[in-house]
Amino acid sequence: MKEEKAKVVYNFEDDVFLARPLERDYDSSFQIGNFIFDLDQNNKVQGIELINASKMFGVPKAFLKDMISGKIEIVVSERYIQINIQIKTKVRNADNTSSLSIERVKPEFINPTELHLAIA
Secondary structure (H helix, E strand, C coil): CCCEEEEEEEECCCCEEEEEECCCCCCEEEEECCEEEEECCCCCEEEEEEECHHHHHCCCCHHHHCEEEEEEEEEECCCEEEEEEEEEEEECCEEEEEEEEEEEECCCCCCCEEEEEEEC
């Protein structure tokens, strides 16, 4: 699956990380724990929001403010949703790398798919 360029936003005040392809079709959303998944009309994942992002990454909120690069992989199989996020940030002229890997049971209404996003 090809990697798409992503729009990534970090809301410092609410501690919410949002990533989605630059071109996407949005239809609905659903939540599992700290993750909100955006779906298209075919119930395939098209974006993700992470609530309490700094706690999930295990870093101070300031680390998520200035993202330099990274990648996001969301793989939806017949049974599971796997989420892998790697980000590189710059704080006080120092580069920091943070990553997050989570696997959750897939709700029945979600269709298998893969989403690979590049943060640049």
